[in-house]
Each structure stands twice: as structure tokens, then as C-alpha cells.
Amino acid sequence: MISRRGLFTAAAGVGATAVLASCGRLSGEQTAAAPAPAAGPIFFGVSAPLSGASAEYGKIWRTGFDLALDEINGAGGVKGRKIELLWEDTQSDQKQSVPVAQKFAGDSRILAELGDFASPASMAASPVYEKAHLVQFGFTNSHPDFTKGGEYMWSTSTTQQDHAPELADLAKSLGTKQAVYYINTDWGKTTWKLYEEHAKKSGYEIVHSEAVQADGSDFRPSLINGRDKGADVLVFIAYYQAAALLTQQAKNVGLAQAKIALPSSAYSPQYVALGGEATEGAQLIVRFHPGDPRPQVREFVDKYQKRYGKQPDDFGAGAYDALKILAWAVEHSDGTREGVRKALLEGKEIPSLLYGPFSFREDRRVTTPKSTRLVVKGGAFTLVGA
């Protein structure tokens, strides 16, 4: 029988050998990924919530992606090759988005990545993509720090910096005493901070502000607070579900007369569908709306409507646009991961559904054109003043 000590010494020895043998993989540097195959389909990884609480956004993404894929591949693909997506479910949870990033990074067929949905899930995975020199296209990641994660982090999402002041201006135009409710997520909090900054500078009067739970169901006690402070305009910094609930419950606590102002993330036909009559008269600022007369938008909306039987929302349009932009970048690259980044960096007049021809700023974001104001009228979104 071998002694215990002997065993452990042997174990340590073999362990040390293994450590030495794998020295290259221990240092932070990524060994260059195998070159991408030059034929066969081109792959993009999608890191998305397909199950869990955010699953519905993953589903909306799929509508936009599928539509774009059909268009691109129907027209012969990119560089004569079809584009395919590799989906991975992360539940938008950083515990899962990091290994998924590792998986994509190690898959040499993948030229770029789309997602994740929530900024925290994306940001946790950023170091992996950065090391693998793989573009992480976080097209819904509005966190100001997301694209600061590295050279390979790109986004077409509006940042809260642009958006929050516009929202405050919208609210100001609707009333004098603002009550602001923001969902208690990183996004909600950041938007609120920027909102408050702008409102203070501009001398707007905020009579009440409160963080509410993103997945909450009963907001009445919070809304009563705003009512008792005499608010005449309510701002809901939230996604459409919470925004719809807040809107309905505002009526219940006797805030029927107060005007409602919403950010573009609440923009979805679902907002009206969920909120019902209470949403009548609510105003939003959006970067995309299906009523936009630009021919490109008309064509997209028609196709979307025909295929899915409903109007696209911000997330559907964003997904469609993101995939098309990446396809454009591949087309204008040498077919490598690095090439995709270069194309995005150097591209002028990149075609886009949301922004028209644009180029990325130095911080790898897009300068958002002035947003459009919409109002809910007769159960539909219409341009203010139309």
C-alpha cells in the first residue's frame, strides 16, 4: 500500500507538470483562434434569454432576426455565403452569458456576436469577447459603460445620456409637477440619474421620485405618494409591462387627470394591449415607430406585419437592424473577426433602418437622431400633432 504522503506528493507532481504543460493557456493572452473557414455559412452567435423571466424579449428578437435572415439569404447571402445564427439561451443571467461567450470565442466559425439582452449579462461577458477579438454587438445595451468595456463592444442602442434629457423635456411639455417612477434596475437607475441631472439644470419641478420593483405587480402605494404631492405629470422609466401596470394603477389611485410620459423602452404595441384604455393620451419618445414615412421603414413594417400579424416594436426593429448592420460589416470585411470590427470602425454611411445611413462614433455608439414624439390615440400610436 502506498503511503498517503507519497500519494499526495505524486499528485502534486503530476499537477505541477500539467500546469507547466498548459502555461500558454494560463497567461491572459488568448492563443489566436483558428482562422475562420473560408467556405460554408457564416455564423453569428446570439446570446439571448430564451427561457426565464426575460424570455419574451428573446422571442421578439427572433422575429426581427428571422426577417432579416430571409432577406439577406434570399438575396444570395453575404459574399456568396449564407448567414446562420447560433442561439444560446442565457436567461440574461451573467452566470450563463460568460460560459456562452467562452463557447462562441472558441468557435472559429463565428464572426460576430449579438446580445446579450440585459446590460449586466453583456458586460460580464465583455472581457471574454475582447480577448477573443470577437465583436460583441449589444444592440439593446443602453448602459453607458457597455461600450467602454473594450474595442470590440459595439451598440446601436440609444444611450441613456441621449434619451433621459429628451424624456425630461417631454414631461416638462406635459405638466409642471413631475412624479418620476423608475424601475430598480441598473438601466432604470442610470436613466433616472441622468434625468434628474437634466431636470435640475433646466429647473423642472420634480415633486416625487421613487424606485419601484421591475417585476412588481402592485404599485398603488407608490402612486399614492405621487398623488398626495400633487403631481400632474407621471414619468414611468420602465419597460412596457411595468409601464402598462403603472399606467393602469395610476387611474385606480385617482391620478386619472395626470399626463403620462414614457421612454422608448416602453414603446411597444404591447403597452397599449396590456394597459388598455388607461393608456389613452400617454406620450412617448421613440427612435423608431412604424408610422415613419421613410420607404425603408414602410417596407419593413409591411413585411413584418404580413409575417407575424402584428406591428413591430422597438426590440423587433432593433434586432432586424442589428443583424443587417453586422451582415453589412461582413460584406465589407476580409471575412475575419478582426475584419468585422474594422468594417464597423471605418464604415461611412452604414445603411440602417433606425438611423438611416450612419457611422459609429468614437465610443462605438450611434448618435441618435432627435427622437419622435408619439401619443396613444384611439388605442394606437400616432405622431404628436398628426
Next chain:
Amino acid sequence: MTVLEVQGLRRSFAGLRAVDGVSFGIDQGEVVSVIGPNGSGKTTALNLVSGVLRPDEGRVLFQGRDVTGLRPERLAEAGLSRTFQNGRVFGNLSVAENVLIGLTPTLRAARPLARWRDIPVLRWLSLLAETAVALVDPPSVRRELAEREAEVESQLDRFGDRLRPRAEAAAHTLSYANRRRTEIARALASGPALLVLDEPTAGMNPVETAEVLEQLLALKAAGQTILLVEHKIDLVMRLSDRVLVLDAGTVIASGPPDEVRNDPRVIEAYLGKRRPAVRP
């Protein structure tokens, strides 16, 4: 010298007076038995004495010290060991380990700084020291453990070939009688000043009962002070110096066994109004 002195104990459960003003004392080397019909409060009285329950009223003095409301572990450390009516062994531990647990109050090296246990924050120094000792396992602890294991052997020997061959078996594999034996061995292991037994022969056949009686007589001969709750009158009569009779939570009679046995109140309490045929 008085080992245990109980004064006016009371305890009720949701209005029911389970123990209603019980007083008695036990002297060094005495065996005192408590008898009474089912539900008369015997077990509750033992629970109050051993700290498992707190009395609503009354006092318990153990070796001259007021221990009323003291937690059971403190009483055990002070030298009061007990068994339970239905037998409580540690099912997934072996018989030997069960008995070893009974020796916990006697451990010194494995439980350093035990005196600090009563001081709120400093108690943690003692607990951490115990952890450190457990991790390091120094020779002093190993030596102590070897001594205690020898002690366990001798406790098991008391029950002869009932427990010896099963020393390494998990307690839940034992027969009912063997579990009771294991429990008694565990209670005796630390050499308690007072041994409290709640129906130690319940569920045993006559042969096994006779065996327990012999063992208890031997303990008594060795000077062990015992407080016993028991239904089997023969055993009580042979073993006890004094007998206490409980009914509805009160002591209705007490004295030497012969006297108590012929007390009409006792007969009535046990058998209702009918005239019993008391066995000789």
C-alpha cells in the same frame, strides 16, 4: 446529602395542568420511583427536573444549587443524565458513538476553554478553539479519545453480549430493547450524580426486564442515585427506597414501597373505584 430537591413544581399545557405542585427530594445513593396512571404527569415532571421543559412555578435544586430553568445541556454537564420514555438514540451513529456522545461533558482536550462557554462573546473563542483542535487533531486529543473509547468499551460491557457485538452497528438497526440499553449506557457514561430513567423497561419482555432490574440493582449497590419512572410494579418494589405516586399532576402518596402499595388512594387512582386484587 440531598442530591435533588424539587419544590412546588407546576407546569400547564394550554390550560391543562400536567404537573400541579409537585415537591420531593432525593438523597445521595437513594432510588426514588415515580408511578402513576398514564397522563398523570410523570414524564412532564422528569422534563421539568432535567431542564427539557421550563416550569411555570417552583424550584429545582440540584446538589444544593438552584438550577430552575437551566438548559438541559447545563444540567447534563452538572451531572444529571437521563433517558427518554420512547428511547432517543442517534440513529445514524453507531452504538459506540452513541455512548461516546454521552461522554461529551467529560471531554477536556477536545473542548478547550470550555469555561468561557457562558460568556456571550468570548464563547466564540472557545468554539473556534474547538474547531481548530478538530482540524489539527493534536496528540492530546487523540490520547483523550482513546481513553474515552476505552471507557465506552467498559460501558458496553455492562450489557454483556447484548451490545458488545453490535458496537459498530448503526443504532437504527438495533432492536427496541437494545436501543434502550444503548440509551442507558449513554446516560451512565459520564458517571452522573443523578440518573433519571423514564420507563426504561417499556416494551421489554419479562426476561429483558429482569435483566435490566439486575443491572439497576447493581448500580444501586454501587451507590448510584436514581430517579425512576416505571410502570412495572414488581421492579419498582424491588428497587426503590421510596415511591411517589402521581395522579393528575399531584403527588397523592409517597413513602416506602410497601406503604404506598397498600394506600387506598393509590389503588383508587390506578384502578378506579373497583376494589383491586393487588398482587403480593
Next chain:
Amino acid sequence: MLDTALAGLVNGSSYALLALGLSLIFGVANVINFAHASVFAVGAMSGWWFSVDLGWPLWTVLLGVMAVTGLLGLVINLVAVTPLAKAPPIAALLSTFAVSVVVDNGAQLVFGPETRRFPALLATDNLGLGGLRFGTLDVTILAVAIGLMLVLGWFLRATRYGRAIRAVAQDRDAAAQMGIPLARVQNLAFVVASVLGGVAGVLGGMYLNNISPTVGSTVGMSAFAAATLGGLGSLPGAVAGGLLLGVVEAFGVSWWGGNARTLITFAVLLLVLWVRPSGLFGKRSPLAAEPMTGTFFGAARTVRLRPWQVAVAAVAAYVVPAVALDDYTVQIGVQVVVYAILALSLTLVSGQAGQISLGQAAPLAIGAYTSALLTTGTGLDFWLSLPISGLVAAVLSVALVSPSWRLRGHYVSIATLATGLLVAAAAVNFDWLTNGPSGVSAIPPPTLFGAPVSAPLAVYFLDLTILLVVLLLVVRLRRSTLGRIWSAIREDEVAARSSGIAAAEYKSLAFGIGGFVAGIGGALFAQQYGYIDPSVFGISVSLLALTIVVLGGLNSPLGAVVGAIVLVGLPEALRMLEETRMLTYGLLLLAVVLFRPQGLMGKVAR
């Protein structure tokens, strides 16, 4: 003021409806039914389907939903609870959790994940009182909750089956000896409770306006708190607990803001448990009943490996990933290792000392935040932050759990559950300390010999080494006198105390050491991702940790490692399933709990 109280009452009555069912099931089957919230969701979703897609009127909708959820309740009992009657109670709890994963994800597949509007079958704002508008619906919910409580009370008192349920609730063994058909009574209780859950789903759906297949989880935890608050097993307690919690939450939110709701819910629950260990209406016997056959904590022995086998496994754990696995798999390996460390902390607390903790994410979070804040905020070196993280986690664990030592059985688990949720809620709310929902980012990687440890393989080696140290620690503790003392507490606390063991102190010590280990795991966790936020430390982490330990064999340190490999690896191995991944995971989880309740590394004793 009046408005706020009223809003709280209305909200609380939806908690009360759910709490009634939870309490009934607990009373009869002695099981905390984690699937009850899923029944609620199924009720809401099928109610939506009946009324919107099929266009049924309210009465038929209700009947249809009652049929669906009643059947679901029966299936849950037959599949997940009854087969585990003889396993340790924790097995049934975990199997209902697995069922909830299956049902939630199944509903997501059947109905689609999107949020939808529940049709207002009853008016919602036709009435007014003091500025608050409310409707027939709100009054109906309150009336239904109280009405059902009364009807159920009558049913339990006056009917034959009702009396049978009560008899079983009071004393299972005695009831069985009296010839009461246990199996049928338990089925009945599940059906009745689930029918109530379904009705709650329809009314709750109307009340919440918007529903989705995961709607149960938000209301579920509050309802669970309400049932415990009122006293598990007590029907008036369930209703009173629900209403009280609703009102307390409403005022809490009114004063401290909407994001404080969860914090309030579980702080209130913990405080109530500390003061009244059986809830407001719960009956508590002053002494745990003397068992008729001795108490056996899952009679199982663990498989023991020989030293050379352990050594080979350890070496392989270093060598194989280095030479044969890609970075993705190694990354999964890192997660396996961190979960194994977390699970080992539970092996001590739950396996060794017998205190089933449903909140081990708490020390993990505390450790992670301590290390993250120290290394980013004060620039402290990771290696110094590591023991500090463990210490802080240990001290806070003990401080939060110690007041619960008067609790027994399931209540201990519930207190730990509340602790876990409380810590996560605190991380959301204590902005000044934790940066709230934004989390802590740019956590620097540890350095070793001057080089940063950030490549997956390097992190893996580091974490694995710490895992092996922890493993050694746990094994040594188990074999010591201290380990034997913990075992005695686990097996029978009353007997242990009467043998001179100060149970409360040793339980605290177990939580302290467990907290230290989990805190270390947390620090590794934070460095591994470089970014943490409160959502990472949800209840699913606590439940996963416990499932790992149960799967591995509660009392087997090696089992914790094996369990982590299986349960952390499984969802990754199932990746190709995309949308059905979590559903399959839930089914496998259920199968594991059902067919190996003694764990992979546990042998059933003779």
C-alpha cells in the same frame, strides 16, 4: 393613510388566497409546496386562454380552471410528493421545486412567454373610498378569500373527509392506525388546495391586469411569507397573514419606496419568527414530540472512496482540463468548482449538523460583495480580501440565523430562506454600500506571482486548489469530535442536549464555518466574473446549492463535488435544446430526487 391601508388590504387578499392552499398542504402533507405558485400561474394562464381564446363567460372559466388546476394538484401529489413519503422531508420540498421548474417552463412553451392582458371579467374601478378607486373585483377577491377560509373551515370541521384531513394533520401515524386512508386524504388536500390556487390565479390575473407564465414567482414568495407569518397549517392564520403582510408592505412601500418591498416582506417574516416561532396563529408544542421509533435523518451511509481513488481524481481534475478541454468547458469547470465550494458549506450545515438551509446564497453574496467592494474600493489585495470575505460572511450568517434557534423543523428552513432573500434585497436597497442594482463592476482579477489570474484555466486551477483545501477541511471536521457532536444534534437535538451538548452554540458554529466557506466561494465568484449585482444571488442559487448537496448525498463531502458536476454541468450539456432546456432540466431534477433521494453518493443502509 386610509388609501394606503386599503390598497394593502386588496393586495394582501391575493396573498391570502394563495397562502390558504399552501397552509392546507403543509398541514396535511407536512410539505412546503414550492409548486403552488406555479399552480397559481397555470390558473391564470388557462383562465386567460378560456376567456380570451375560447370566449367563455366567467363562471365556466372558473370551472374550467378549477378542473385544470385540481388535476394538476393531483398529479403533483402523485408524482412528486407521495413517492417521497418515507424520504427525508427535504426531498419532497426539492421535488416540488423541480415540479415548479417543469410547470413554469412548460407553461412558457405552451402559452408563449409574453406578458398578456387578463380580461377584466369584473369591474375594477366602479367603487371609490377616500380617493382610492377600486372595483367589484377587489371586493370579490377579499370576500372570496374570507369566504373560502370559512367554507374550508366548515369543510374541515363538519364533513367526514374534512375531519379526516384534520386528523392526518394532527397526527399522521395515529390517523393511519385509526383506519383513515392517508393516500386518499392527501390527494384530496392537494386537489382542494390547487383548486384554490387556480381560483386565486383567475382572480389574481384580473387583479394584476397583466400575466405571464412566470407570474407565480413574484406573488408566490410573498404568499409563502404570508402563510408562515400566519402560522403554517392554520387557515385563519393564512388569511390574517396575507392581509397583514399586504398592509405592512403597503405602508412600508409608502415610506421607504417601492423597491423596498421584498426587504420589508422578509424582514417582517424574520422578526415575526424570532418573536413568535410558530407564526401568529400557529400552534406550537412546547416540546418536540418524543418519536415512537427514534429520529432518523435519511437512514443512509455514504460511499467512501479510498485515498488513492481520491488522489487520482484530484490529479485528473488538474490534468484533464489542462490537456483535453477547451476554454468553454474549463469555464464551466470554474462554475462547477465554485458551486462545489458553496455546496460543501451546506454539507456542514445541512448534512452534518442537520440544519436544512434554503438561504446559502446569503453568505455567498456577502462574501462576493465584501471581496468586490474591498478590492475595487480600497484597492485591497485579493488575497487579503479572501479571508476577510469569509469572516464577514461567517459573522453576518451567524447574526442573522442565531435568533432562529428556537425554531424547529421546517421553520428553520423558512428562516434561512427569508435570510437569503433578505440579503439579496438588502444588496438592492443599500445603494450607498453596494451600488444597488448597478452592482460592482471592474473587479480586478487576483494576481499570483505577479501575473493576473484571469484566463479560464488559471482561474480554474486557483479555484480548484481552494476547493481541495475546503474539501480537506470538511472531511477533517466530519471525522472529529466536533463532527460527532454535530451528528448527534442532527439525529436528535433533544437527546443531544440532554447529553450535555449545547445545541444552539454548535448550530451557530456550523453556520459560522459554513458561512466562512460560502463567503470564500463568494469572493472567488466575484473575481471570476469581474462583475456582480444582486440578481446573481437569487433564491435559485440557494436551491441549486441544496439540490447539489441532496443529489450528492447530504452527508457526503465528495457527493457535493459530484453533485455540482452533474447539476451545473447539466444545463450546459442540454444547450442544444434551446427553448426546452430548462424544462428538460426540471424533469431530470425531478427524476433525480425521485429515484435517488439518498443521493448519488449515498447507499441505502441495509
